[in-house]
Amino acid sequence: MSTISIHVMHAGKVCVAPALPFGGSDCNPLKASGVFGRPSNRIWLPVSTYLVEHPKGRILVDAGWHREMSPNGRFDRRAQIRSLGSIPLYLVNQGLLPEGEAVDEQLAERGIAPADLDFVLATHLDCDHVNGLKQVAQARRILASRDEVASVRKDAKARIRYNSAWWEGTGIEFFDWNGTEGPVGKSYDVFGDGSVACVAIPGHADGMFAVRVRAEDGRFVLLFADGGYASRSWQEMIEPGIANDRVQLRASLAWIREQSLDPLCVASLANHDDDVEPHTIKL
Numbered sequence: 090m091s092t093i094s095i096h097v098m099h100a101g102k103v104c105v106a107p108a109l110p111f112g113g114s115d116c117n118p119l120k121a122s123g124v125f126g127r128p129s130n131r132i133w134l135p136v137s138t139y140l141v142e143h144p145k146g147r148i149l150v151d152a153g154w155h156r157e158m159s160p161n162g163r164f165d166r167r168a169q170i171r172s173l174g175s176i177p178l179y180l181v182n183q184g185l186l187p188e189g190e191a192v193d194e195q196l197a198e199r200g201i202a203p204a205d206l207d208f209v210l211a212t213h214l215d216c217d218h219v220n221g222l223k224q225v226a227q228a229r230r231i232l233a234s235r236d237e238v239a240s241v242r243k244d245a246k247a248r249i250r251y252n253s254a255w256w257e258g259t260g261i262e263f264f265d266w267n268g269t270e271g272p273v274g275k276s277y278d279v280f281g282d283g284s285v286a287c288v289a290i291p292g293h294a295d296g297m298f299a300v301r302v303r304a305e306d307g308r309f310v311l312l313f314a315d316g317g318y319a320s321r322s323w324q325e326m327i328e329p330g331i332a333n334d335r336v337q338l339r340a341s342l343a344w345i346r347e348q349s350l351d352p353l354c355v356a357s358l359a360n361h362d363d364d365v366e367p368h369t370i371k372l
């Protein structure tokens with residue numbers, strides 16, 4: 090039986106108010122944004138990307154920050170505002186990308202060029218997931234959901250949150266769901282054999298998906314993006330302080346919990362879990 094390897098990598102860090110990841114459902118969104126909070130109260134969380142080496146192809150899940158966020162590997166306010174495209178977005182989340190941690194730099198370290206990637210799956214279109222997409226634009230296919238791009242110009246908040254410059258020119262394709270799995274009955278089967286599925290988990294973002302990688306024997310790894318910010322999010326059902334849709338978010342978190350408690354679940358990973366170090370999982 091062939092082996093699947095999932096390499097968990099950290100492409101820098103993101104700085105947010107603590108109420109953003111763990112504020113709960115009755116949190117004031119303004120407090121969660123941290124815009125008027127004390128900078129010293131902020132926390133730095135990892136920004137994960139995942140390289141999946143699968144017998145049917147090489148997949149990257151999310152792209153983290155672009156090198157232009159930290160041109161010299163150090164915190165650079167002006168560079169970030171330029172890359173993010175807005176001061177309000179910078180005030181909500183700052184980034185840091187030490188030298189050698191950009192996704193293409195980490196792939197090169199493993200002897201992999203962006204053109205060697207069969208798929209890049211963008212779980213959603215937030216800056217800390219797709220700001221670095223241009224660094225892997227030579228990948229054969231770059232995919233995000235059509236539901237997600239449909240929300241980009243929905244309202245004033247969305248127009249600040251998203252910046253199409255992060256993905257324009259990368260050849261990104263927006264897919265329609267081709268399956269009915271998950272909390273809202275929307276999924277996308279990447280290889281057509283159920284081994285890699287993008288499962289819609291809306292709430293934090295309208296078109297966000299988790300990636301479930303399943304071995305032939307049924308064991309699986311769940312990469313649940315920003316469906317929660319740590320394992321304790323689903324263990325204790327702690328909602329983030331900011332959500333697009335609370336009802337959907339709760340349904341998605343309940344589904345993540347159910348999947349994570351499945352005896353066949355080998356690992357269940359949030360993108361920004363402070364307790365998760367870079368490592369490799371074999372399936």
Ligand SMILES: [Zn+2]
Pocket residue numbers: 215217218315360361
């Ligand atoms: Zn994120």
